[in-house]
Amino acid sequence: MIRDPEKPIRTRPLPDEYPGVHSMDEDEVEAAVRVVRSKSLYRYYGVNPQHEVSAFEAEFARFIGARHAVAVTSGTSALHTALCALQVGPGDEVIIPAYMWVSVVAAVVNLGAIPVLAEIDETFGLDPADVERKINPRTAGIIAVHMNGCAVNIPRLAAIARRHSVFLLEDCAQCVGATVAGRRVGTFGDVAIFSFQLNKNMTVGEAGAVVTNDEHLYRRVVAIQDSGYSRSDTDELQMDDATSYGWGRGVRMDELRAAVLRVQLRKVETTIERMRHSKSRILESLYPRQQIAFRRRIDPAGDTSCFLLTIFPHRDTAREINRLMRLHGITTKSPDTSNILLANYGMHVYYNIPSLVQKIGTGKHGFPWTLAENQNSVYSYERGACPASDDLFERTQLLVIPSCLTTQDEEDIIESFHQAMDAVLGPVTSMTSRLDQREYLTSPCG
C-alpha cells in the first residue's frame, strides 16, 4: 500500500529545546532557597556571604580547563565585556561568521568597531580560507562562533589568528561542554564567552561567563564587568592597578543564579549524554541515504548533539522535505525554533538582521558607521554578501534534539525523515552503510 506522504505521523508536538531545563529538580530549588535564606544575594558582600559566584567561577573554569572564568549576567554582556577587555574600538575591524547570533554583531558595533562578514563552510562555522582573505591591517580580531552544539574548525582558526597577530574570541554560547580531541571549546582562543540562557546546555534562564588563560585579560574582564577596577583575591577593589583600569559595564552575576548554575554544571555531562544518544540513533538511520549530507564535525565525539543539521542537494528538495516533515508533525510548540530551514532561522543569519543590513547607528549620528576612523571599512551586509553561506542556508534543515526525547519521539523523527526523502528523492535501493559519509564526518581539521 502506498502511504500518503502528507499524512501526520504524530499529533503531539515534540518537546522544546531547553537542554538544561529538562534536568531541573529539587536540587536547583534547594540551591535557590539556600541563597535567599542567607539574605546575601550580592557577590561581593552581604550579611552572611555564601560566595556562590566565586565558587561557580572556580568550578566552571575547572570544567572548561581554563585558568579563569568570570560570571556575568548574559552571553551578550560576556561578549561586550570580552571585546572591551581586548580594547576593541573605532578603526578596528572584527571578522564574524555569516551564521551567528545578533549579539555578536551588537557587541562589535556598540564598541565602535566594524563587523566584517566571512563565509561559513560545512562545519557551519567560519571558513578558514575566507577568514584569511578578509584579514587586512585594520583587522583587530576574529570571533569564531561554535553554532548548534558542535565545534567549528577552531585549531585552524587559532593558527590563523596567531599567524596574523590578531585576537581570537570563541563564542561558545551554544556549545557548553563540546570538545575537540578531548580539549574543551573555550580554550583555543585568547578569550571565550558562554551563555546560560534558557536554550543552552546548562541554564539559569539568563546568565553568561567569560573564560581566559591570560592573566592581564582576566584582570580587565573583572574590572569591566564590575565598576571599572579589578578586585583582589579577597574581593577588595584595586585602585592601584592602572593596567586594568576600564569603564565598568555593571554586569555582575548574583549569588542566586550562581547557586543554581553550580547544580546545573554537575548535571551538564548527563544532559549532553542524553542528546548524544538520541542524535546518534537518528544519524545512524540516516547514514545510508546517499542523497544527503550532514554538518561536518571536526570531532564527532565532542559534539554536544543539541542539534542535527542536514544538508540537501538542492534548495527545492530541502523546502519540500521540510514541508512534508512539518506536515508529519515533526514540530515543536514554538514552531519557528525547530525543523526549519536555516534561511528562516531569524537573526542567526546575517541578512535577517535589519539593523545590520541597514547599518543602523547606536546614536543619532550613525556611530560607528560614520566615524572617520572607520571610513575605509565599508562593507555590504545584504543577502549576497556571503554567497556560499547563502546557498547553505537555503539547503540546510535544522532540527533540535532536546535532552528528553523518548524512544517513540526518536522513531517518529526517523520515520518522517525516511518518508519525506522517499517521496522527494526516491527510496534508497541499497542500505549498505555509507563509508564516505562517515569519513566526511570525521575528516580532520584540514
Ligand SMILES: Cc1ncc(COP(=O)(O)O)c(C=O)c1O
Ligand atoms: C551564538 C550566541 N552568542 C551569544 C548569545 C547571547 O547570549 P545571551 O542570550 O545569554 O545574551 C547567544 C544566545 O542565544 C548565542 O546563540
